[in-house]
Amino acid sequence: MLNAFAITVIFVVVVTVVAAFVRGRRKDKCLKDFSGSLLTLQDTADKLIWGRLRVESTGIELVYGSPYKDNEGHDETSYILYKQEYPILKALIRYHDELDDEARKRREIELEKTYHPSTLRRLRRKIRNFVNTFRNSVIEIVNLFVGQVKKTGPGGKILAGQDKHVSQLQQELGPASGTAYEPLLEPHIGKKVVLE
Incomplete structure (x- = not known):
């Protein structure tokens, strides 16, 4: 018979493996919609990069149409931007007139689904928003x-020596910027808004 400690350890290992698998497969939904499209990337230094977007869970890659020689004479075939570097990203631009007929059709279908969602799609969105809100609350409780x-517990001395690992775990558990669900913006889906 397994004791409580062994069950806890097994549970933690299983949850960690499943979470790692899910985190490794999860891609940003907006970026995923642009995947395979020809895009222009503009960074905060106003540098422009053109290429076909490839999205992974760890970042993005813009694959050039043909090799490009940089200032140092190297042949470059793509530009890679890791997730941690997203703050230097000013804009990703996909020109509508450069889309082929199939991409335009996919875009129109996606816009229609977004602007006029079915009952099932609305229900899924409400469930996802509830789960994200719940997850954010759990993360906040864990951080507290x-x-x-x-500060006070007997494990405080142990945790104090592991500050680096504890803060790394806290960052992995919860997004540093905002929440996964933003109720103020929810009613504005499909409407033009001014962002300042």
């Missing part, structure tokens, strides 16, 4: 709990 244990 870890902070409290570090």
Whole structure:
């Protein structure tokens, strides 16, 4: 018979493996919609890069149509931007007139589904928003709990020596910027808004 400690360890290992698998397969939905399209990337230094977008869970790659020689004489075939470098990303531009007929049709279908969702799609979105809100609450509770244990609990000395690992775990558990579900923006889906 397994004791409580062994069951806890097994549970933690299984959850960690499943979470790692899901995290490794998860791609940004907006970027995924642009995957395979010819895009122009503009960074914060106003540098422009053109290529076909390839999206992975760890970042993006713009594959050039033909090799390009850089200032140092190297042949470049693509531009890679990791997730941590997204803050230097100013804009990803996909020109509508450069889309082929199939891509235009896919875009129109996606816009129609977004602007006029079916009952099932609305239900899925509400469930996903609830799960994301719940996840954000759990992450906040875990962060508060870890902070409290570090201050007062007997494990505080152990955690204090592991600050680097604890903060890394907290960053992995929760997104640093905002929440996964933004109720203020939800009613504005499909409408033109001004962002300042």
